[in-house]
Amino acid sequence: MTDTVSQLCTLLEPFNTNGAALSAATDISTDLNIDSVTVMDFVMEVEDHFDIEIPLNVLSETRTVADLARVVEARTGKG
Amino acid sequence: MDLLAKLEAIAQRHARMKALGGDAVGVVNEKMLSPTRALINGRETILAGTNNYMGITFDAECIAAGQKALAEYGTGTTGSRIANGSFALHKQLEAEFAAFLGRRHCIVFTTGYQANLGMMSGLAGPRDTIYLDADSHSSIYDGCTLSGAKLVRFRHNDAADLDKRLSRAEEDEGGKLVVLEGIYSMMGDRAPLADFIAVKKKHGFQLLVDEAHSFGVLGPHGRGLADEAGLEKEVDFVVGTFSKSVGAIGGFGAGDHPYFEYLRFAMRPYMFTASSSPASVATSIAAVRKLAAEPQRRKRLAENSARLFEGFRALGLELGCGEASPVVAVRCPDEPSTIAMWNALLRAGVYVNIALPPGTPNKLCLLRCSVSAAHSDADLDRIIELFGDVVAQGHGRKVANG
Ligand SMILES: Cc1ncc(COP(=O)(O)O)c(C=O)c1O
Secondary structure, rough: OOHHHHHHHHHHHHHHHOOOOOOOOOOOOOOOOOOHHHHHHHHHHHHHHHHOOHHHHHHHOOEEEEHHHHHHHHHHHHO | OOHHHHHHHHHHHHHHHOOOOOOOOOEEEEEOEEEEEEEEEEEEEEOOOOOOOOOOOOOOOHHHHHHHHHHHHHOOOOOOOHHHHHOOOHHHHHHHHHHHOOOOEEEEEEHHHHOOOHHHHOOOOOOOOOEOOOOOOOHHHHHHHOOOEEEEOOOOOHHHHHHHHHHHHOOOOOOOOEEEEEEEEOOOOOOHHHHHHHHHHHHHOOEEEEEOOOOOOOOOOOOHHHHOOHHHOOOOEEEOOOOOOOOOOOEEEOOOOOOOHHHHHHHHHHOOOOOOHHHHHHHHHHHHHHHHHHHHHHHHHHHHHHHHHHHHHOOOOOOOOOOOOEEEEEEEOHHHHHHHHHHHHHHOOOOOEEEOOOOOOOOOOOEEEEEEOOOOOOHHHHHHHHHHHHHHHHHHHHHOOO
């Protein structure tokens, strides 16, 4: 697990009410069975944790933790 | 693959709701008896979930104005104003609303939903950024999506959070639009406008306030939150709906910008849909005149809101916000108990709204009441009494647990 993926999994834990196993391949919405508003709430935590801006527009193409990690790394300059 | 197969989860959720004894999202008002009374399941029911804040829907002058317009202009407009032209009534409605709002320009839409779709997409484009409150109404979210702008969501009612996000923004050449609501439709709380305007002075953006639930309700002139706060000069654009205090159907956008009128040619939700029907336009004109001439309606609504708020507070209910508001949300423990309590209230003769995730902030389950100036003290006391029996005494919870 990359550092970004593991940080994202930690941030995702409070939203993981089903106790699903979290990994890069986790589909944030369907595997965790969370609705679109909750996904946006999670992304807000991610923005604050990394101090970056993640516009809602990118979410339509962001399904898995790995997808989101790529977005984060591009915006923190690590990508 | 059947396209509708994806609705399976919704179908199951609806079936679970109905199995608990009623259909909270399929209520039929068999007969409307007054702004605050209807026959539901053959029973006379107090309506406390209509957003009919001014109780104006059965006003004799509004009805007469609608009837006259029906007779003079016919049943429908049969097209959009761009394609078919306007009726004189549309122009009159816009002029009267602009005057009421103290704005140079006003554009009316067929619904408030379309007003938000139109204004967001007309004001902002793919090069711009819209900052929207996390708890914004769906029509604002959908309008933002339609605009193609970059969308940044800030924490609800948190001006410091907006400040942080504006500071974080990558510098580009685009414009910035910040969108707030006067009164938030689910929890009943107001935007802390002065705090946001301090951020506006620091960063420079254009500000739109959706006064859907506060128009006619707040402020010395009934123009909404900005009127109440004395900050209308700082608000660039106002959106509102005729479906609540105005008691009709339609919506508006208003502002003072010299190019405002050109939005008519840049807003697809204005251009590609039929304009509102003559009767609806005429009753809206009559209603806004009443809002201007009868400030006692606002006063009565404020008193009624305070009565319900204090009554609920005395019962120890957990409410959506800490101040009296025409929207009074009661927090409930979970979905089954909320449905059970909603059923119990309806059986006892009170209709309120049920609000469940994802339609609510923070996954809350709510019984949402809206207060009307037309509620009598006895109506409000009956609502309080029933919430005492059903919600505070945990009757609903017992029902839910069998
Ligand atoms: C905040 C807000 N904006 C816009 C609307 C849309 O208004 P309308 O019902 O006229 O489409 C509503 C309510 O429905 C609302 O609550």
